[in-house]
Amino acid sequence: ARQTTRAVGAETMRGRVPGPNGLHPLTDLDGNARLQCYEDRVKAAFDRIVPVLKQISALQHESDFEQHAQSIARAELGFDLPEHMLADAWVTQLDLRRLFAWCVFETYRRMADDFFANDPLGGREVHAFDRFIQDCGFHQLDVTPCADGRLAHAISYVLRLPFGAVRRKPYAGGLFDVENTVSKWGEVELGRFREGVPNTADAPTRYLKTVIYHYSSVDPHHQGCAAHGSNDAAAAQAALDRLLAFRQSVENGFCCGASVALLLIGMDTDTDAIRAHVPDGEGRMDLTQSVDAIKVYAITRDLEPTAARARVAELVKAHAPATADPGMLRLVARLIENNLSQIDYVRQVHGGRYADAGHAERFVGVGIGFEEIQLRNLTYFAYLYTVEEGAADLDVGRKIFGGLNVSRGLPIPIVIRFDYHGGVPGARERAATRCRRLDAALADRFADLDDRGLLHRLLVVRDSDAGTGIEVVGSSLDAQMSGGH
Amino acid sequence: ARQTTRAVGAETMRGRVPGPNGLHPLTDLDGNARLQCYEDRVKAAFDRIVPVLKQISALQHESDFEQHAQSIARAELGFDLPEHMLADAWVTQLDLRRLFAWCVFETYRRMADDFFANDPLGGREVHAFDRFIQDCGFHQLDVTPCADGRLAHAISYVLRLPFGAVRRKPYAGGLFDVENTVSKWGEVELGRFREGVPNTADAPTRYLKTVIYHYSSVDPHHQGCAAHGSNDAAAAQAALDRLLAFRQSVENGFCCGASVALLLIGMDTDTDAIRAHVPDGEGRMDLTQSVDAIKVYAITRDLEPTAARARVAELVKAHAPATADPGMLRLVARLIENNLSQIDYVRQVHGGRYADAGHAERFVGVGIGFEEIQLRNLTYFAYLYTVEEGAADLDVGRKIFGGLNVSRGLPIPIVIRFDYHGGVPGARERAATRCRRLDAALADRFADLDDRGLLHRLLVVRDSDAGTGIEVVGSSLDAQMSGGH
Ligand SMILES: [Zn+2]
């Protein structure tokens, strides 16, 4: 009831008649339809698993159990279950934990195959965006969202950017690794000097590092950023501090005027609306000053598209420091405009605010890569090389899935992933070795869960140069699987 | 008896009267004296610890024990012992394990302070060598010796290079991390493009990556490289494969003719004599073909210095492929010539072959840094960021010290070290955090030792930009130490 009242209030406040379908004039209707189709399809595939397994479980002592179970699985999930997992059900019990993990991994695998084969989000069409950001004065966009699954769709949905044009490195609380980022910055600079990619080094463009912190407008004290105890101000300040440390590292470590551009963005995980803290001419950002997409939406929703676009630009300028860089203003105006479509997406598809205000991730992703993860609350994703260094991020993940899965008796499914450069000799084998090492370390750190069958891992590598899909190199389900045959 | 016979045989074979003091005409007598002084001084400091503690232990129930012990320590070790460690001896037993670890760490700290304050090896005089290698066609020398402590003096003693001019990254078995090295290569390239350091990017010089594998002429089947089961051929082949993988990574990962130079060196850990596998014009190296310093020594020992130097160059050319790069030949000739001094050093100081043919390291070093470790068999040093990734190297270290220390009831002293760039904000604190994380992981992995007081750690950071010494940020001895006060 409260929500309805608030929604009506908002409509009243806006006053005039809204655009077609009640949406913002700048909203990308086709884009929203395509994104919705993809989100529905993928999430439905994951969400069918538990009901189907319940149904199958109820049949496990029937005489034609295996045939019956397979026909249900084929019809509902679209794939067969592993025969040996069903074969023993008559003598013992169906091992539903293992079957659940197997189904999650199979669903993930099919999703990833589709993603790399068909590019359902069109994220590899990067040329126009690359040109645009270079016109704005930037040659690389590097974004760190929080590892929180509620930000996993930040690039493709919230900001509506082609994922192929953005380096994404999620860290819990947005606390990216400064040294690692300086090293990535150096790689990009070297590409400019050596190969003129993405542009030549004499072009007056900068590397743009962005952090997205987050908060919850519906339940700010409980559904904010777990890494910062749902303290929004602390989350924003920590992200800002990390950004400034990165810039200072580049400036101190390299002379000849080396520098980088910074942008801090906040995101409401209930509405997906963003706010941007535009830096002034000296690169300073003010946490109390921002351009808020939700306000821009309200102010511009009744204008014609051309007028709305002009008004967005004016509003960005008006809410930014007077000395802000014009290129940065153009980029932020684009991000705000893109975000208007997402605000409408949440309104159309989710009634203005997500029903899953909290965590609802389907699996955990750890490692390096995961370009295919572009959906909200699908994956808790921690960018890490080792359990030792990523322990804090993993413990947050464990806590989340303790509530989501373990409390219901279901295992935590973890996809371990390392991308590699196929052109580098031995890189595939080293990536597979990294997977196995991380797998052993996870099993060790979470031995209490593993011992009870409450932790399963799928080991995956991918040649990021080849543009092909993922390759499964192992699974915690394997040993017993082969034993069953 | 066998050794004497062999030595006489060698003298006879050489035939003519040798140079002054029976040494090679190109041997750097002053250098040898300075190096011997340093080696004797440092090792004696470590080797006095056990006898002094035995002496002190025998006195622990005397009435004036504390005063007596301190006066012995001051006289023999040059420093006082921590009072609280002595104070409890009358009521319980003197905790000699803790006292031993404390003395090793204190001796290490004093050695490091001396090293950074006084540059006893003159390793920061890099200009002449930098010029020389650039004349040879290289702008950076990056050397991976095995982590084995018997190669820890490879740069300053065996090759007689200024350590400040060489990037050293030891890995067990010489199996360096390809991706990490590509990233370091990129950093150097960027410095050339951006800042003209060490030279400008248009200079036709290359990054030279070198691996030093090792073998034992005295006991080849037991005292070779532990990481390769004392199989010399396997050690050499594995090092070569890793070098080729690195070059291919650079060539495949970067276009416009990016490449690197490679050099494979073998080292006899009994005599410190090297052999160099000089690449041909295409960069191919042959494991069966090498320039052997021990043979060059024998052939040139009776010549005048100028003639000897010319002959060294001829011999290098004669034992290298016909198409070898002239700059590479010059560099190898210099390394061989330098090594002649070390062959004589081992003859003068150690009777031609080290008495400690096997492991005799005094402590373990893990982490990033350790410029001050330049002595043979002082330190088993593993270049690593995490226990998880460095587990193989650490397990070798544990095995070695199981024999050296644990079998005698002594703990394994481990120095955990991370260098940082002082110009980078927060870098010192992140280095200290890395130390603490690695410390916890070590204590966890080797909990069986730690529980018995057989594993102690000193946590150390250093600002590698400032040129100052080390900073101790913690120790496994701390908690109980502060409790004792
Ligand atoms: Zn968060």
Ligand SMILES: [Zn+2]
């Ligand atoms: Zn400069």
Ligand SMILES: [Zn+2]
């Ligand atoms: Zn070795």
Ligand SMILES: [Zn+2]
């Ligand atoms: Zn090119």
